[in-house]
Amino acid sequence: MQILQQTVEPYFKEAMGTLGVQSSDYEKLLGLATVADHGDLAIACHSLSRILKKSPVDIGDELSSILKPLLDGIVEVNSLNGFVNLKATDGWIEKHCGIICNDARLGVNKSSISRTVAIDYSSPNVAKEMHVGHLRSTVIGDSLTRILEHLGHKVIRENHIGDWGTPFGMLIEHLLDLGEGDAGNELSVGDLDGFYKTARTKFDDDSAFADRSRSRVVLLQSGDKETLRLWQVLVDESTRYFNEVYQLLGVLLVDDDLMGESAYHHLLPNVVEHLDNKGLLKNSDGADVVFPGGHLNRDGEPLPLIVRKGDGGYNYATTDLACIIDRVQRLGANDLLYVVGTPQARHFEMVFAVAHQAGLLDDSNRAIHVNFGSVLGSDGKVLKSRSGSAVKLVDLLKEAVTRADEVIGEKNPNLVGKERQEIANAIGIGAVKYADLSTDRTRDYMFDWSKMLSFEGDTAPYLQYAHARIRSIFDKVESDSWHSSSLSIENDSERRLARSIIGFADAIQSAYVDLMPNRICIHLHQLSAAFGSFYENCPVLVAEKNEVRDSRLKLCDATARILSTGLGLLGIHAPDRM
């Protein structure tokens, strides 16, 4: 209802002028109504009481009578308890909802300024299983990518996989021990954890193996050809596996988006050199560090960002700085988004601070840690991959699809074959994604199988179901004549639905501004609920008059398109049947 507020704003100002109130005294008084029954917009008059030396109720009455003629035909004006309530007229709703119904973009305009956004998400580790933390990053990042692109921004996906570092010594040695063929087998069936854990165990228990692993790291870093080839085998097998998961999940990530840690390896000395040239580099306990300020360690001393370890090796802070250089200078990114868990908040604060100090970022750039909460088990404790949580991402997704398929068998046995498979996929995967996207991403997230895979309530299947019901109506419509008809709003169910249709653009805007996909979920659920009520109360095909039928068809069409568009922005499919 931003659009209504914009419409009303000038008249409101005029009325305030008539009352003799300064603009600084009424700036925020006009806002969205908090009590839906009272209207769409409200003006709280209480703070004017002191200025005008009248009671809020009297001011409300007076303001109301000034606004009434000004806003005739736009809103109904009433005053109550010192509030002036503005409720959109049916005429206004018919007009604006009608515009949206006729708009391919459903009222969602592209941003006037297109930004180039590099978004870093998913980032699984080579030769390690993807776990629920990767699920969050992948699903949230995918949704944000879609939202940004929908608004006309240029998005560069960056899958910063963990493909470099000391563990690769032991992984390569383990690969050699198994023989490339067998190892490839193990990896290709997706037993990444088994591979990694065995290597780890050997490293810990077998000193000869540990020695070989360390030498292998040296060979890897010095660019030994054969070692690099073996390393590439590990990377290829892993990425093939990641791609399977991505395909099952239905996210946009492809091989071209891969930009692993190894890709920045050669830039790391330059990063340190650059920091040194800027005079930021300090030596502390043998390591090269930068003190960004604002952070203290346990002893109350300034906390450094280590860019080069005492042993001469580089670490993730160095790589992240190299990424910033690459993304800003080579890719021309205005905005840098990092869809990474909250525990790394301090790390990113320090990296961004150093990047600014070093001139790698300036005021035109926005570097944002798009943080998300930890994944908790049913016991409320953090689920960690190290503790060997048995939840494999692939297994979870497959179970979701299986369960969806079972429900289809119960609810709609007519669906068979390939179509049923695709629908089961859309429902199962959609349920998992929606469970992840529909809550505030910054809060911890309870990993609950039964909730995630239940298809009742505020879930993707509820929205998909609303969509499918509408599509089934259109299956029975023979003529397109409704397309050119106009809306006529006659009852509360229609009003509520039309208002919700108008609100779609606001929801997208809100999701974009705060990078919060759940704002879209909230709106889609509210829209679906409005539709559910409409569906029960307002016969469409058997409406008493043709004008009414056509008007309702328009509402249905817009609702369905908002659902499929909105779900699409969440990376969720909306099947025509289910």
Add this chain to the structure above:
RNA sequence: GGGCGUGUAGCAUAGCCUGGAUAAUGCACCGGCCUCCUAAGCCGGGGACCGCGGGUUCGAAUCCUGCCGCGCCCGCCA
């Protein structure tokens, strides 16, 4: 110890940035609705000292502050 975050009905959440009128939604619970466009649905009902105490304000779930609980982070892992 310091920093950051969080605490809303039995459970899970929205609202908090940008303060307003009976705190919203889902699950669970209770009661209704399928000769009628998909009942994965709809309608109605009960259930909350918005962690606790101060403060600012005409007005606080929302802003400030103190305390309590919980979580994460606090130098060579990422």
